Amino acid sequence: MAGGNAIRGSRVGAGPMGEAERGDAAPRIVQSYWCANGHETRPSFADEQGVAAPETWDCPRCGFPAGQDQANPPAPPKVEPYKTHLAYVKERRSDTDGQAILDEALQQLRDRGLIR
Structure with a gap:
């Protein structure tokens, strides 16, 4: 039999408090990337002064590099x-x-x- 002092159904950080207790979320920007297979990836990055989103991003679907220009995605690496x-x-x-x-x-x- 389990101990009677356990708080059931909760975990650290859980609860209805939300933004009020945790603070405001950092401002984010969403950048689109396209790979050679036409997959679009939209990761979000912190919106900080002087920091730009990376030029390329790995496509999570096929693993090819993805770029910000939809018409000219980076070529897949030669194997x-x-x-x-x-x-x-x-x-x-x-x-x-x-x-x-x-x-x-x-x-x-x-x-x-x-x-x-």
């Missing part, structure tokens, strides 16, 4: 496929460089007598 270690090595070295490194390594093994 590059996963590259293997070999792909990165091939970007840094030409085939002739790779062949020279391989020949040098094979010669060292031959000098040690590990291969013929």
